[in-house]
Amino acid sequence: MYIVQKFIKDTAHWIKDIVCTQEAVADLVFLVDGSWSIGKENFQQIQDFLHTLVNSFSVGPDQVRIGLAQYSTDPRTEFLLNTFQDKQEILEYIKKLPYKGGGTMTGLGLDFILKEQFVEQAGSRARQGVPQIAVVITDGRSQDDVEPHADDLRRRGIILYAIGIKDADEEQLRKIGNEPHDQHVYSVSDFNALQGISQNIVKVLCTTVEEAKRQITQASLG
Numbered sequence: 001m002y003i004v005q006k007f008i009k010d011t012a013h014w015i016k017d018i019v020c021t022q023e024a025v026a027d028l029v030f031l032v033d034g035s036w037s038i039g040k041e042n043f044q045q046i047q048d049f050l051h052t053l054v055n056s057f058s059v060g061p062d063q064v065r066i067g068l069a070q071y072s073t074d075p076r077t078e079f080l081l082n083t084f085q086d087k088q089e090i091l092e093y094i095k096k097l098p099y100k101g102g103g104t105m106t107g108l109g110l111d112f113i114l115k116e117q118f119v120e121q122a123g124s125r126a127r128q129g130v131p132q133i134a135v136v137i138t139d140g141r142s143q144d145d146v147e148p149h150a151d152d153l154r155r156r157g158i159i160l161y162a163i164g165i166k167d168a169d170e171e172q173l174r175k176i177g178n179e180p181h182d183q184h185v186y187s188v189s190d191f192n193a194l195q196g197i198s199q200n201i202v203k204v205l206c207t208t209v210e211e212a213k214r215q216i217t218q219a220s221l222g
Contacts, residue, residue, distance in 0.1 A: 082123025
């Protein structure tokens, strides 16, 4: 199991220092498990985790765009990549994010973000070469098949990260996350441990975004 073992004592203190460069450009979509197995109290921990991650980016129409979908028995859009222009608006929405409840259909959720989020009318800038990134957060075993839908996203050039909490199925997480798995697949023992890996996730996402930006710049010059 890919467990991040370095837990930091004062995450909030460190996170203030970890902000992606203002030049970073990406379309970043979070797909969040809202099934009944999570519970309202633990869902609050997911909201706090999302807040930390979003807060580390320079958000704007020409910088990092953020989208959010919540899934359970069926998926729903919380907001699209082009819904909010301002980071504070996104943070306010996350704070009030309504807990959905239902089963765990992760495959359906993956298919949903491919068709509803990573499209031009929703704000995707894939045609402009902007990095496309999806972060999947789940706490259980999916009741449907995840692999074909994850592969569909990858074929479209979307980089997938999988974050599993508590009883998340390790094999399914690896089917969702890109390779190498030690950079794209994370597992924590409980919801309280989410903030402990936030520093690591932010660093990895920033590196991914900045490396993709560098490759795009080189290609345009070459």
